[in-house]
Amino acid sequence: MAKPATTPRSGLRKLPSQARSRARVESILKAAGALLGEVGYDGVTTNLIAERAGVPVGSIYQFFETKDDIIAALVERFQARIHKLAGEELDAASVVRDRHAFVARLVEGIAGIQAEANAFVCVFSGSQSHARFDGLARELRATLIGHLDQVFSEAFPRLPKAERGRMLAAWSDITGAMIATLDRSKPGERGKLLEELKTILSAYLDAKLAATG
Amino acid sequence: MAKPATTPRSGLRKLPSQARSRARVESILKAAGALLGEVGYDGVTTNLIAERAGVPVGSIYQFFETKDDIIAALVERFQARIHKLAGEELDAASVVRDRHAFVARLVEGIAGIQAEANAFVCVFSGSQSHARFDGLARELRATLIGHLDQVFSEAFPRLPKAERGRMLAAWSDITGAMIATLDRSKPGERGKLLEELKTILSAYLDAKLAATG
DNA sequence: GATGAATATGAGTATATATTCATATTAACC
DNA sequence: GGTTAATATGAATATATACTCATATTCATC
Numbered sequence: 490m491a492k493p494a495t496t497p498r499s500g501l502r503k504l505p506s507q508a509r510s511r512a513r514v515e516s517i518l519k520a521a522g523a524l525l526g527e528v529g530y531d532g533v534t535t536n537l538i539a540e541r542a543g544v545p546v547g548s549i550y551q552f553f554e555t556k557d558d559i560i561a562a563l564v565e566r567f568q569a570r571i572h573k574l575a576g577e578e579l580d581a582a583s584v585v586r587d588r589h590a591f592v593a594r595l596v597e598g599i600a601g602i603q604a605e606a607n608a609f610v611c612v613f614s615g616s617q618s619h620a621r622f623d624g625l626a627r628e629l630r631a632t633l634i635g636h637l638d639q640v641f642s643e644a645f646p647r648l649p650k651a652e653r654g655r656m657l658a659a660w661s662d663i664t665g666a667m668i669a670t671l672d673r674s675k676p677g678e679r680g681k682l683l684e685e686l687k688t689i690l691s692a693y694l695d696a697k698l699a700a701t702g
Numbered sequence: 703m704a705k706p707a708t709t710p711r712s713g714l715r716k717l718p719s720q721a722r723s724r725a726r727v728e729s730i731l732k733a734a735g736a737l738l739g740e741v742g743y744d745g746v747t748t749n750l751i752a753e754r755a756g757v758p759v760g761s762i763y764q765f766f767e768t769k770d771d772i773i774a775a776l777v778e779r780f781q782a783r784i785h786k787l788a789g790e791e792l793d794a795a796s797v798v799r800d801r802h803a804f805v806a807r808l809v810e811g812i813a814g815i816q817a818e819a820n821a822f823v824c825v826f827s828g829s830q831s832h833a834r835f836d837g838l839a840r841e842l843r844a845t846l847i848g849h850l851d852q853v854f855s856e857a858f859p860r861l862p863k864a865e866r867g868r869m870l871a872a873w874s875d876i877t878g879a880m881i882a883t884l885d886r887s888k889p890g891e892r893g894k895l896l897e898e899l900k901t902i903l904s905a906y907l908d909a910k911l912a913a914t915g
Numbered sequence: 916g917a918t919g920a921a922t923a924t925g926a927g928t929a930t931a932t933a934t935t936c937a938t939a940t941t942a943a944c945c
Numbered sequence: 946g947g948t949t950a951a952t953a954t955g956a957a958t959a960t961a962t963a964c965t966c967a968t969a970t971t972c973a974t975c
Contacts, residue, residue: 503921505921505922506920506921506922507921507922507971507972507973509921509922509923509971509972510921510922510923513922513923527830528830528831529828529830529831530744530831531743531744531831532830532831532832534961534962534963535962535963535964536962536963544923544924545923545924545925546924546925546963546964547922547923547924547925547964547965547966548922548923548924549964550963550964550965551921551922551923555963555964556962556963556964614879614882615742617740617741617742617745617882617886618741618742618743618744618745619745655894655895655898656898658883659880659883659898659899659902662876662879662880662882662883663875663876663879663902665879666827666875666876666878666879667872667875669827669830669875670871670872670875673830681868682868685868685869685872686872688906688909688910688913689872689876689902689906689909691909692905692906692908692909693901693902693905693906695905696901696902696904696905697901700901718951718952720941720942720943720951720952722941722942722951722952722953723951723952723953726952726953747931747932747933748932748933748934749932749933757953757954758953758954758955759933759934759954759955760934760935760936760952760953760954760955761952761953761954762934763933763934763935764951764952764953767934768933768934769932769933769934
Protein backbone atom coordinates (compact mmCIF):
# COMPACT_ATOMS: atom_id res chain seq x y z
CA MET A 490 0.00 0.00 0.00
CA ALA A 491 2.80 2.35 0.92
CA LYS A 492 5.14 0.41 -1.33
CA PRO A 493 5.78 2.27 -4.56
CA ALA A 494 4.98 0.32 -7.65
CA THR A 495 8.27 1.19 -9.28
CA THR A 496 11.67 1.37 -7.69
CA PRO A 497 12.13 4.96 -6.54
CA ARG A 498 15.28 6.72 -7.70
CA SER A 499 16.45 10.26 -8.12
CA GLY A 500 14.32 11.71 -5.34
CA LEU A 501 11.14 10.78 -7.07
CA ARG A 502 8.55 9.01 -4.95
CA LYS A 503 7.83 6.75 -7.86
CA LEU A 504 9.07 6.79 -11.41
CA PRO A 505 6.45 8.06 -13.81
CA SER A 506 6.11 5.25 -16.30
CA GLN A 507 3.55 6.70 -18.65
CA ALA A 508 4.17 9.59 -20.99
CA ARG A 509 1.32 11.51 -19.39
CA SER A 510 2.86 11.43 -15.94
CA ARG A 511 6.36 12.07 -17.22
CA ALA A 512 5.06 15.25 -18.80
CA ARG A 513 3.45 16.14 -15.50
CA VAL A 514 6.63 15.74 -13.57
CA GLU A 515 8.31 18.00 -16.12
CA SER A 516 5.61 20.64 -15.83
CA ILE A 517 5.85 20.53 -12.05
CA LEU A 518 9.62 20.97 -12.13
CA LYS A 519 9.37 23.75 -14.67
CA ALA A 520 6.73 25.60 -12.68
CA ALA A 521 8.65 25.19 -9.45
CA GLY A 522 11.89 26.45 -11.00
CA ALA A 523 10.22 29.48 -12.50
CA LEU A 524 8.39 30.31 -9.29
CA LEU A 525 11.58 30.01 -7.29
CA GLY A 526 12.98 32.82 -9.37
CA GLU A 527 9.85 34.90 -9.14
CA VAL A 528 8.86 34.60 -5.52
CA GLY A 529 11.69 32.75 -3.81
CA TYR A 530 11.64 29.57 -1.82
CA ASP A 531 9.28 30.70 0.87
CA GLY A 532 7.00 32.38 -1.59
CA VAL A 533 6.54 29.09 -3.39
CA THR A 534 3.59 27.10 -2.14
CA THR A 535 2.55 23.69 -3.34
CA ASN A 536 -0.75 25.15 -4.45
CA LEU A 537 1.06 27.79 -6.49
CA ILE A 538 3.22 25.19 -8.17
CA ALA A 539 0.20 23.05 -8.91
CA GLU A 540 -1.72 25.96 -10.35
CA ARG A 541 1.18 27.12 -12.51
CA ALA A 542 1.85 23.60 -13.72
CA GLY A 543 -1.82 23.10 -14.45
CA VAL A 544 -2.14 20.06 -12.23
CA PRO A 545 -3.97 19.47 -8.96
CA VAL A 546 -1.93 19.50 -5.73
CA GLY A 547 -2.42 15.81 -5.30
CA SER A 548 -0.47 15.10 -8.47
CA ILE A 549 2.60 16.68 -6.97
CA TYR A 550 2.53 14.19 -4.14
CA GLN A 551 2.05 11.40 -6.58
CA PHE A 552 5.67 11.82 -7.52
CA PHE A 553 7.34 13.89 -4.84
CA GLU A 554 7.41 13.05 -1.15
CA THR A 555 7.72 16.65 -0.05
CA LYS A 556 7.94 20.12 -1.47
CA ASP A 557 11.67 20.11 -0.85
CA ASP A 558 12.06 17.05 -3.00
CA ILE A 559 10.98 19.13 -5.96
CA ILE A 560 13.81 21.54 -5.26
CA ALA A 561 16.16 18.63 -4.73
CA ALA A 562 15.25 17.20 -8.12
CA LEU A 563 16.08 20.52 -9.76
CA VAL A 564 19.35 20.71 -7.91
CA GLU A 565 20.19 17.24 -9.13
CA ARG A 566 19.81 18.45 -12.68
CA PHE A 567 21.94 21.44 -11.90
CA GLN A 568 24.69 19.19 -10.64
CA ALA A 569 24.43 17.04 -13.71
CA ARG A 570 24.97 20.12 -15.83
CA ILE A 571 28.01 21.11 -13.83
CA HIS A 572 29.47 17.67 -14.27
CA LYS A 573 28.89 17.92 -17.97
CA LEU A 574 30.53 21.35 -18.15
CA ALA A 575 33.41 20.13 -16.05
CA GLY A 576 34.05 17.16 -18.26
CA GLU A 577 33.76 18.99 -21.53
CA GLU A 578 34.82 22.58 -21.24
CA LEU A 579 36.23 23.62 -17.92
CA ASP A 580 39.65 22.16 -17.30
CA ALA A 581 42.89 23.66 -16.06
CA ALA A 582 44.37 24.01 -19.52
CA SER A 583 41.44 26.10 -20.71
CA VAL A 584 41.67 28.55 -17.78
CA VAL A 585 45.34 29.07 -18.40
CA ARG A 586 44.78 29.50 -22.12
CA ASP A 587 42.09 32.18 -21.76
CA ARG A 588 40.61 32.75 -18.35
CA HIS A 589 38.03 35.27 -19.52
CA ALA A 590 36.68 32.76 -21.98
CA PHE A 591 36.64 30.22 -19.17
CA VAL A 592 34.55 32.52 -17.03
CA ALA A 593 32.25 33.19 -19.96
CA ARG A 594 31.65 29.49 -20.55
CA LEU A 595 30.96 28.91 -16.88
CA VAL A 596 28.48 31.76 -16.71
CA GLU A 597 26.72 30.74 -19.90
CA GLY A 598 26.60 27.16 -18.76
CA ILE A 599 24.86 28.04 -15.54
CA ALA A 600 22.59 30.66 -17.03
CA GLY A 601 21.51 28.22 -19.68
CA ILE A 602 19.41 26.34 -17.17
CA GLN A 603 17.58 29.07 -15.33
CA ALA A 604 15.03 26.91 -13.53
CA GLU A 605 17.72 24.63 -12.16
CA ALA A 606 19.95 27.59 -11.35
CA ASN A 607 17.15 29.08 -9.29
CA ALA A 608 17.07 25.92 -7.23
CA PHE A 609 20.84 26.11 -6.86
CA VAL A 610 20.55 29.64 -5.47
CA CYS A 611 17.77 28.68 -3.12
CA VAL A 612 19.69 25.75 -1.67
CA PHE A 613 23.14 27.26 -1.84
CA SER A 614 22.41 30.59 -0.22
CA GLY A 615 19.31 29.56 1.62
CA SER A 616 20.61 26.59 3.51
CA GLN A 617 20.95 28.62 6.68
CA SER A 618 17.23 29.19 6.84
CA HIS A 619 16.35 25.60 6.11
CA ALA A 620 18.33 22.99 7.91
CA ARG A 621 16.89 20.27 5.69
CA PHE A 622 18.99 21.67 2.86
CA ASP A 623 22.24 21.30 4.72
CA GLY A 624 23.25 18.06 3.09
CA LEU A 625 22.20 19.19 -0.35
CA ALA A 626 24.10 22.46 0.08
CA ARG A 627 27.22 20.58 1.03
CA GLU A 628 26.90 18.44 -2.07
CA LEU A 629 26.43 21.50 -4.20
CA ARG A 630 29.53 23.05 -2.75
CA ALA A 631 31.49 19.91 -3.44
CA THR A 632 30.20 19.76 -6.99
CA LEU A 633 30.68 23.36 -8.01
CA ILE A 634 33.39 24.78 -5.77
CA GLY A 635 35.19 21.46 -5.51
CA HIS A 636 35.65 21.21 -9.23
CA LEU A 637 36.73 24.80 -9.71
CA ASP A 638 39.06 24.50 -6.75
CA GLN A 639 40.82 21.62 -8.37
CA VAL A 640 41.06 23.37 -11.73
CA PHE A 641 42.36 26.59 -10.21
CA SER A 642 44.87 24.92 -7.96
CA GLU A 643 46.36 23.34 -11.03
CA ALA A 644 46.14 26.45 -13.16
CA PHE A 645 47.32 28.97 -10.57
CA PRO A 646 49.67 27.17 -8.16
CA ARG A 647 50.97 30.49 -6.79
CA LEU A 648 47.55 31.46 -5.43
CA PRO A 649 47.39 30.22 -1.81
CA LYS A 650 44.78 27.63 -0.99
CA ALA A 651 42.98 29.87 1.52
CA GLU A 652 42.78 32.71 -0.98
CA ARG A 653 41.45 30.36 -3.61
CA GLY A 654 38.82 29.10 -1.19
CA ARG A 655 37.62 32.57 -0.31
CA MET A 656 37.54 33.56 -3.94
CA LEU A 657 35.46 30.59 -4.99
CA ALA A 658 33.07 31.09 -2.10
CA ALA A 659 32.64 34.69 -3.19
CA TRP A 660 32.23 33.59 -6.81
CA SER A 661 29.37 31.37 -5.77
CA ASP A 662 27.75 34.09 -3.70
CA ILE A 663 28.06 36.59 -6.52
CA THR A 664 26.80 34.17 -9.13
CA GLY A 665 23.88 33.25 -6.93
CA ALA A 666 22.94 36.87 -6.35
CA MET A 667 23.12 37.69 -10.03
CA ILE A 668 21.19 34.58 -11.05
CA ALA A 669 18.40 35.76 -8.82
CA THR A 670 18.47 39.21 -10.39
CA LEU A 671 18.70 37.68 -13.83
CA ASP A 672 15.47 35.84 -13.37
CA ARG A 673 13.60 39.01 -12.58
CA SER A 674 15.18 41.05 -15.35
CA LYS A 675 13.43 42.23 -18.49
CA PRO A 676 14.24 40.07 -21.52
CA GLY A 677 16.29 42.81 -23.14
CA GLU A 678 18.46 43.21 -20.08
CA ARG A 679 19.32 39.59 -19.63
CA GLY A 680 22.22 39.52 -22.05
CA LYS A 681 23.72 42.65 -20.57
CA LEU A 682 23.44 41.31 -17.05
CA LEU A 683 25.23 38.16 -18.11
CA GLU A 684 28.04 40.25 -19.56
CA GLU A 685 28.13 42.13 -16.29
CA LEU A 686 28.54 38.93 -14.33
CA LYS A 687 31.37 37.87 -16.61
CA THR A 688 33.02 41.24 -16.12
CA ILE A 689 32.74 40.98 -12.36
CA LEU A 690 34.13 37.48 -12.04
CA SER A 691 36.90 38.15 -14.55
CA ALA A 692 37.95 41.39 -12.93
CA TYR A 693 37.95 39.74 -9.54
CA LEU A 694 40.03 36.82 -10.76
CA ASP A 695 42.48 39.18 -12.41
CA ALA A 696 42.79 41.18 -9.21
CA LYS A 697 43.48 38.09 -7.13
CA LEU A 698 46.10 36.86 -9.56
CA ALA A 699 47.72 40.27 -9.78
CA ALA A 700 47.98 40.40 -6.00
CA THR A 701 49.87 37.12 -5.91
CA GLY A 702 51.94 37.58 -9.02
CA MET B 703 -8.62 51.77 23.85
CA ALA B 704 -6.99 51.23 20.50
CA LYS B 705 -5.52 54.71 20.70
CA PRO B 706 -1.86 54.61 21.57
CA ALA B 707 -0.93 56.59 24.61
CA THR B 708 1.96 58.25 22.85
CA THR B 709 2.10 59.51 19.30
CA PRO B 710 3.43 56.66 17.19
CA ARG B 711 6.44 57.38 15.00
CA SER B 712 9.15 55.44 13.29
CA GLY B 713 7.13 52.30 12.77
CA LEU B 714 6.72 51.73 16.45
CA ARG B 715 3.23 51.00 17.64
CA LYS B 716 3.84 53.20 20.62
CA LEU B 717 6.91 54.96 21.82
CA PRO B 718 8.43 53.25 24.82
CA SER B 719 8.52 55.96 27.44
CA GLN B 720 10.13 54.11 30.29
CA ALA B 721 13.74 52.98 30.35
CA ARG B 722 12.65 49.41 30.92
CA SER B 723 10.61 49.27 27.74
CA ARG B 724 13.18 51.17 25.71
CA ALA B 725 15.69 48.50 26.61
CA ARG B 726 13.20 45.87 25.57
CA VAL B 727 12.69 47.39 22.16
CA GLU B 728 16.45 47.42 21.74
CA SER B 729 16.78 43.79 22.74
CA ILE B 730 14.01 42.83 20.35
CA LEU B 731 15.67 44.66 17.47
CA LYS B 732 19.05 43.20 18.31
CA ALA B 733 17.69 39.67 18.51
CA ALA B 734 15.76 40.06 15.28
CA GLY B 735 18.79 41.43 13.43
CA ALA B 736 21.03 38.63 14.62
CA LEU B 737 18.48 35.97 13.80
CA LEU B 738 17.97 37.39 10.33
CA GLY B 739 21.61 36.68 9.66
CA GLU B 740 21.51 33.24 11.19
CA VAL B 741 18.30 31.78 9.87
CA GLY B 742 17.00 34.26 7.32
CA TYR B 743 13.70 36.05 7.15
CA ASP B 744 11.51 33.01 6.93
CA GLY B 745 13.45 31.21 9.59
CA VAL B 746 12.74 34.02 12.02
CA THR B 747 9.62 33.48 14.09
CA THR B 748 8.20 35.86 16.63
CA ASN B 749 8.68 33.20 19.28
CA LEU B 750 12.33 32.84 18.35
CA ILE B 751 12.86 36.57 18.54
CA ALA B 752 11.10 36.73 21.88
CA GLU B 753 13.12 33.87 23.28
CA ARG B 754 16.42 35.29 22.07
CA ALA B 755 15.55 38.73 23.38
CA GLY B 756 14.48 37.26 26.68
CA VAL B 757 10.99 38.71 26.53
CA PRO B 758 7.57 37.09 26.09
CA VAL B 759 5.95 37.23 22.66
CA GLY B 760 3.35 39.63 23.89
CA SER B 761 5.99 42.26 24.56
CA ILE B 762 6.89 42.34 20.89
CA TYR B 763 3.36 43.32 20.04
CA GLN B 764 3.41 45.95 22.72
CA PHE B 765 5.65 47.97 20.44
CA PHE B 766 5.44 46.49 16.96
CA GLU B 767 2.26 46.02 14.98
CA THR B 768 3.61 43.10 12.99
CA LYS B 769 6.75 41.04 12.60
CA ASP B 770 7.60 42.97 9.46
CA ASP B 771 7.58 46.19 11.41
CA ILE B 772 10.57 44.92 13.33
CA ILE B 773 12.44 44.47 10.06
CA ALA B 774 11.24 47.85 8.92
CA ALA B 775 12.60 49.48 12.04
CA LEU B 776 16.00 47.93 11.40
CA VAL B 777 15.92 49.08 7.81
CA GLU B 778 15.16 52.58 8.99
CA ARG B 779 18.32 52.54 11.03
CA PHE B 780 20.23 51.23 8.05
CA GLN B 781 19.00 54.11 5.97
CA ALA B 782 19.96 56.57 8.67
CA ARG B 783 23.47 55.17 8.60
CA ILE B 784 23.66 55.53 4.83
CA HIS B 785 22.53 59.13 5.07
CA LYS B 786 25.19 59.75 7.66
CA LEU B 787 27.88 58.12 5.51
CA ALA B 788 26.69 60.05 2.51
CA GLY B 789 26.86 63.35 4.28
CA GLU B 790 30.21 62.81 5.91
CA GLU B 791 32.43 60.60 3.82
CA LEU B 792 31.08 59.60 0.48
CA ASP B 793 31.03 62.45 -1.98
CA ALA B 794 32.16 62.78 -5.58
CA ALA B 795 35.43 64.43 -4.69
CA SER B 796 36.45 61.55 -2.45
CA VAL B 797 35.77 58.90 -5.13
CA VAL B 798 37.85 60.79 -7.63
CA ARG B 799 40.62 61.27 -5.08
CA ASP B 800 40.89 57.60 -4.15
CA ARG B 801 38.21 55.26 -5.32
CA HIS B 802 39.56 52.24 -3.49
CA ALA B 803 39.45 54.13 -0.21
CA PHE B 804 35.91 55.18 -1.10
CA VAL B 805 34.90 51.56 -1.56
CA ALA B 806 36.60 50.64 1.70
CA ARG B 807 34.69 53.31 3.63
CA LEU B 808 31.40 52.22 2.10
CA VAL B 809 32.01 48.57 2.94
CA GLU B 810 33.14 49.34 6.48
CA GLY B 811 30.21 51.66 6.98
CA ILE B 812 27.72 48.98 6.05
CA ALA B 813 29.49 46.15 7.81
CA GLY B 814 29.67 48.24 10.96
CA ILE B 815 25.99 47.67 11.57
CA GLN B 816 25.53 43.99 10.97
CA ALA B 817 22.05 43.63 12.46
CA GLU B 818 20.71 46.47 10.35
CA ALA B 819 22.59 45.24 7.31
CA ASN B 820 20.92 41.88 7.67
CA ALA B 821 17.57 43.62 7.48
CA PHE B 822 18.78 45.48 4.42
CA VAL B 823 19.65 42.21 2.71
CA CYS B 824 16.38 40.64 3.65
CA VAL B 825 14.34 43.52 2.26
CA PHE B 826 16.58 44.35 -0.66
CA SER B 827 17.01 40.93 -2.12
CA GLY B 828 13.95 39.36 -0.61
CA SER B 829 11.32 41.79 -1.77
CA GLN B 830 10.30 39.46 -4.56
CA SER B 831 9.15 36.87 -2.08
CA HIS B 832 7.32 39.31 0.12
CA ALA B 833 5.21 41.85 -1.64
CA ARG B 834 4.76 43.79 1.58
CA PHE B 835 8.41 44.81 1.31
CA ASP B 836 8.01 46.37 -2.10
CA GLY B 837 7.73 49.91 -0.85
CA LEU B 838 10.53 49.52 1.62
CA ALA B 839 12.77 47.96 -1.04
CA ARG B 840 12.12 50.88 -3.34
CA GLU B 841 13.07 53.31 -0.59
CA LEU B 842 16.23 51.37 0.10
CA ARG B 843 17.15 51.49 -3.55
CA ALA B 844 16.57 55.20 -3.63
CA THR B 845 18.64 55.70 -0.50
CA LEU B 846 21.63 53.54 -1.34
CA ILE B 847 21.77 53.32 -5.12
CA GLY B 848 20.34 56.79 -5.57
CA HIS B 849 23.09 58.39 -3.59
CA LEU B 850 25.89 56.42 -5.20
CA ASP B 851 24.40 57.07 -8.61
CA GLN B 852 24.59 60.79 -8.06
CA VAL B 853 28.14 60.62 -6.74
CA PHE B 854 29.32 58.44 -9.60
CA SER B 855 27.63 60.46 -12.29
CA GLU B 856 29.54 63.47 -11.04
CA ALA B 857 32.80 61.62 -10.54
CA PHE B 858 32.77 59.58 -13.76
CA PRO B 859 30.82 61.54 -16.39
CA ARG B 860 32.19 59.35 -19.19
CA LEU B 861 30.50 56.25 -17.78
CA PRO B 862 27.08 55.98 -19.49
CA LYS B 863 24.05 56.20 -17.27
CA ALA B 864 22.82 52.70 -18.16
CA GLU B 865 26.21 51.19 -17.37
CA ARG B 866 26.28 53.02 -14.07
CA GLY B 867 22.84 51.73 -13.21
CA ARG B 868 23.75 48.13 -13.95
CA MET B 869 26.94 48.45 -12.01
CA LEU B 870 25.27 49.84 -8.91
CA ALA B 871 22.56 47.20 -9.05
CA ALA B 872 25.28 44.57 -9.19
CA TRP B 873 27.14 46.29 -6.36
CA SER B 874 24.07 46.02 -4.20
CA ASP B 875 23.52 42.38 -5.08
CA ILE B 876 27.15 41.54 -4.38
CA THR B 877 27.20 43.46 -1.13
CA GLY B 878 23.99 41.80 -0.02
CA ALA B 879 25.30 38.35 -0.79
CA MET B 880 28.55 38.97 1.03
CA ILE B 881 26.82 40.53 4.04
CA ALA B 882 24.85 37.35 4.38
CA THR B 883 28.00 35.26 4.21
CA LEU B 884 29.74 37.61 6.60
CA ASP B 885 27.18 37.01 9.27
CA ARG B 886 27.74 33.29 9.17
CA SER B 887 31.52 33.50 9.06
CA LYS B 888 33.85 32.56 11.86
CA PRO B 889 35.14 35.59 13.77
CA GLY B 890 38.65 35.18 12.40
CA GLU B 891 37.42 35.17 8.81
CA ARG B 892 35.33 38.29 9.03
CA GLY B 893 38.11 40.74 8.38
CA LYS B 894 39.36 38.77 5.41
CA LEU B 895 35.91 38.54 3.91
CA LEU B 896 35.53 42.30 4.21
CA GLU B 897 38.81 42.75 2.37
CA GLU B 898 37.53 40.36 -0.24
CA LEU B 899 34.39 42.43 -0.73
CA LYS B 900 36.48 45.57 -1.13
CA THR B 901 38.66 43.79 -3.68
CA ILE B 902 35.63 42.66 -5.65
CA LEU B 903 33.91 46.03 -5.79
CA SER B 904 37.13 47.88 -6.53
CA ALA B 905 38.20 45.50 -9.29
CA TYR B 906 34.76 45.73 -10.82
CA LEU B 907 34.74 49.49 -10.70
CA ASP B 908 38.19 49.62 -12.23
CA ALA B 909 37.11 47.28 -15.02
CA LYS B 910 34.06 49.40 -15.83
CA LEU B 911 36.09 52.57 -15.91
CA ALA B 912 38.80 50.98 -18.02
CA ALA B 913 36.19 49.87 -20.54
CA THR B 914 34.94 53.42 -20.97
CA GLY B 915 38.21 55.22 -20.79
C1' DG C 916 -13.76 -4.90 -23.94
C1' DA C 917 -12.34 -6.61 -19.40
C1' DT C 918 -9.07 -6.44 -15.72
C1' DG C 919 -5.61 -4.52 -12.81
C1' DA C 920 -2.12 -1.04 -12.39
C1' DA C 921 -1.10 3.64 -12.80
C1' DT C 922 -2.58 8.12 -12.42
C1' DA C 923 -5.83 12.01 -11.28
C1' DT C 924 -8.52 14.84 -8.07
C1' DG C 925 -9.38 18.27 -4.48
C1' DA C 926 -11.87 18.58 -0.21
C1' DG C 927 -10.18 17.59 4.23
C1' DT C 928 -6.48 17.23 8.11
C1' DA C 929 -2.50 18.44 10.76
C1' DT C 930 0.69 21.66 12.03
C1' DA C 931 3.17 25.79 12.41
C1' DT C 932 3.23 30.51 13.26
C1' DA C 933 1.51 35.42 13.61
C1' DT C 934 -1.32 37.91 16.47
C1' DT C 935 -4.64 38.94 20.32
C1' DC C 936 -6.48 39.76 24.82
C1' DA C 937 -7.77 39.24 29.45
C1' DT C 938 -5.28 39.61 33.44
C1' DA C 939 -1.16 40.67 36.42
C1' DT C 940 2.59 43.57 37.49
C1' DT C 941 5.34 47.70 37.67
C1' DA C 942 6.37 52.64 37.29
C1' DA C 943 5.05 57.68 37.84
C1' DC C 944 3.02 61.31 40.15
C1' DC C 945 0.05 63.62 43.48
C1' DG D 946 0.15 55.17 49.80
C1' DG D 947 -3.37 55.61 46.45
C1' DT D 948 -4.46 56.15 41.76
C1' DT D 949 -3.75 55.81 36.99
C1' DA D 950 -1.08 54.90 32.97
C1' DA D 951 2.39 51.96 31.13
C1' DT D 952 4.16 47.60 30.60
C1' DA D 953 4.34 42.45 31.17
C1' DT D 954 2.61 37.79 30.30
C1' DG D 955 1.51 33.61 27.75
C1' DA D 956 -2.48 30.69 26.91
C1' DA D 957 -5.82 31.00 23.36
C1' DT D 958 -7.18 32.16 18.46
C1' DA D 959 -6.92 32.72 13.55
C1' DT D 960 -4.84 31.62 9.46
C1' DA D 961 -1.87 29.77 6.11
C1' DT D 962 0.13 25.98 4.05
C1' DA D 963 2.16 21.23 3.59
C1' DC D 964 0.38 17.03 2.96
C1' DT D 965 -3.27 12.95 2.90
C1' DC D 966 -6.70 9.94 1.33
C1' DA D 967 -10.90 8.06 -0.36
C1' DT D 968 -12.67 8.00 -4.73
C1' DA D 969 -12.71 8.54 -9.84
C1' DT D 970 -10.51 8.15 -14.14
C1' DT D 971 -7.22 6.63 -17.63
C1' DC D 972 -3.80 3.47 -19.46
C1' DA D 973 -1.67 -1.05 -20.81
C1' DT D 974 -2.23 -5.72 -21.92
C1' DC D 975 -4.78 -9.75 -22.89
